[in-house]
Amino acid sequence: MAKLYGGIEAGGTKFVCAVATGRGDLRARVQFPTTRPDETIGQAIDFFQRQSEPVIAVGIGSFGPVDPNPASPTFGHITTTPKPGWQDVDIAGRVQSALGVPIAFDTDVNAAALGEHRWGAAQDVDTFVYLTVGTGIGGGGMVGGILLHGLMHPEMGHVRIPHDWNRDPFNGTCPFHGDCLEGLAAGPALAARWGQRGETLPDDHPAWALEAHYLALGLVSLITVLSAQRIILGGGVMREAHLFPRVRHEVQALLNGYIQSPEIVEWIDQYIVPPALGDQAGVLGAIALAQMRA
Amino acid sequence: MAKLYGGIEAGGTKFVCAVATGRGDLRARVQFPTTRPDETIGQAIDFFQRQSEPVIAVGIGSFGPVDPNPASPTFGHITTTPKPGWQDVDIAGRVQSALGVPIAFDTDVNAAALGEHRWGAAQDVDTFVYLTVGTGIGGGGMVGGILLHGLMHPEMGHVRIPHDWNRDPFNGTCPFHGDCLEGLAAGPALAARWGQRGETLPDDHPAWALEAHYLALGLVSLITVLSAQRIILGGGVMREAHLFPRVRHEVQALLNGYIQSPEIVEWIDQYIVPPALGDQAGVLGAIALAQMRA
Numbered sequence: 001m002a003k004l005y006g007g008i009e010a011g012g013t014k015f016v017c018a019v020a021t022g023r024g025d026l027r028a029r030v031q032f033p034t035t036r037p038d039e040t041i042g043q044a045i046d047f048f049q050r051q052s053e054p055v056i057a058v059g060i061g062s063f064g065p066v067d068p069n070p071a072s073p074t075f076g077h078i079t080t081t082p083k084p085g086w087q088d089v090d091i092a093g094r095v096q097s098a099l100g101v102p103i104a105f106d107t108d109v110n111a112a113a114l115g116e117h118r119w120g121a122a123q124d125v126d127t128f129v130y131l132t133v134g135t136g137i138g139g140g141g142m143v144g145g146i147l148l149h150g151l152m153h154p155e156m157g158h159v160r161i162p163h164d165w166n167r168d169p170f171n172g173t174c175p176f177h178g179d180c181l182e183g184l185a186a187g188p189a190l191a192a193r194w195g196q197r198g199e200t201l202p203d204d205h206p207a208w209a210l211e212a213h214y215l216a217l218g219l220v221s222l223i224t225v226l227s228a229q230r231i232i233l234g235g236g237v238m239r240e241a242h243l244f245p246r247v248r249h250e251v252q253a254l255l256n257g258y259i260q261s262p263e264i265v266e267w268i269d270q271y272i273v274p275p276a277l278g279d280q281a282g283v284l285g286a287i288a289l290a291q292m293r294a
Numbered sequence: 295m296a297k298l299y300g301g302i303e304a305g306g307t308k309f310v311c312a313v314a315t316g317r318g319d320l321r322a323r324v325q326f327p328t329t330r331p332d333e334t335i336g337q338a339i340d341f342f343q344r345q346s347e348p349v350i351a352v353g354i355g356s357f358g359p360v361d362p363n364p365a366s367p368t369f370g371h372i373t374t375t376p377k378p379g380w381q382d383v384d385i386a387g388r389v390q391s392a393l394g395v396p397i398a399f400d401t402d403v404n405a406a407a408l409g410e411h412r413w414g415a416a417q418d419v420d421t422f423v424y425l426t427v428g429t430g431i432g433g434g435g436m437v438g439g440i441l442l443h444g445l446m447h448p449e450m451g452h453v454r455i456p457h458d459w460n461r462d463p464f465n466g467t468c469p470f471h472g473d474c475l476e477g478l479a480a481g482p483a484l485a486a487r488w489g490q491r492g493e494t495l496p497d498d499h500p501a502w503a504l505e506a507h508y509l510a511l512g513l514v515s516l517i518t519v520l521s522a523q524r525i526i527l528g529g530g531v532m533r534e535a536h537l538f539p540r541v542r543h544e545v546q547a548l549l550n551g552y553i554q555s556p557e558i559v560e561w562i563d564q565y566i567v568p569p570a571l572g573d574q575a576g577v578l579g580a581i582a583l584a585q586m587r588a
Contacts, residue, residue, distance in 0.1 A: 150521030227444030
């Protein structure tokens, strides 16, 4: 009998739960809005308890900041999130004590990165980034096949980038840093700068050239610091498919021939790409986390 | 009989060669200026051939850009360097064919990072950066105990940072990017902006507050992208010891409490540090590379 794994994509807006043996064999899937921790984590536990067969491990990819360090007393907690009610919530512990199976726990973006490495757009590389551009900007990834953790986990949305105040007098929306990458280029920044949500702006609106410029500046940081072999861009803002060629072009312009890798100079269409797993990267990545833990 | 290893720190200004069994047992050491490849690589080979006992492997940490990928046809080459005469020089191949021993080859900064990990300021961490601030700015390091390579190797000096043109109308010195981190904060930028070499400027000169600000912006990129557990700052500019407290303070101000790790909030004196091996980090790191290869 095939082993069943559970996955939870614990997002700040919605939770997605799934049961699968692997990518091609999703047995059940459910999603529901993120409300209070008791209610939402309870719904996730219910979903797994209702299955006719038990899962042997559960992987959780969570919004954050989180503590993904198994040696830490607060492992599996959401820590200093600004989301009301969710500070210091022991999400992994609650799921573990209800289901009695091993729990793997990481950031939502590391889970998505792992999913793309196992089954998606990063199968042939071991040093890459998965960056999501939506309500916030967050990044995960691998270096030499190892998921990025370090001090805690990356906070790629909060990288500082040049901000031309003449071209763009907008202050930025980040409550901590103002005009960091997230403050200038996440969905709320688009909406606040232009007075309407990004998805209502036409493709030829100047918003998109500016957006591509900021995202490209962030990607240059990922390329120069990590020497990424591929960059996967997901999240709501990246559903604007016309952003991809703009961002690729802008990255080449900013690097200006300094990094003479064919991946960047010749094959940038395969270097900066959307997630091959689409919206399922997160929950499938959580399944992959569970497989590693079991 | 103890095994002897050879190390070459191949810098753009000078080469340092050493023979050792390990850190505490340096048997011979020599340094000479970097001139033409034939002459300089020849001097390195002569040094090892003159030793009474042969080395069993040689590690080379080289200025770059280089090709450190053992599977590549140009492995061990310096590639697109602007240094006249040194483009496409097969430094590892020349040393290998002269000495007939295995050669390990990496960037100068990855070698220094490895040296600090083995014997210096990064023994207790596995995800960290060694950044050198001198004639240029370059960074190496490890993630999860694995040396950073990826697409090629990091080019941390070329990360883009905010540039306040009102405070600092200087264009930057980078021929590729103008005002990237290296263009604004390496030694030549200091000299060009202020009309005198950095080491001749008094400690209370406004140059240093600006320098600390730019370096801190670069460090914020390393922290947010890599989640570094420690940052080691070496190179000629960092001999100005008064820069360390300034940079630490500026990093805390820029992060503004967002990353609530005690390493940054409480113990930043042990988070941003000079190399414990001092000027020997590079050549001892090359010895460590040789030990890994043998």
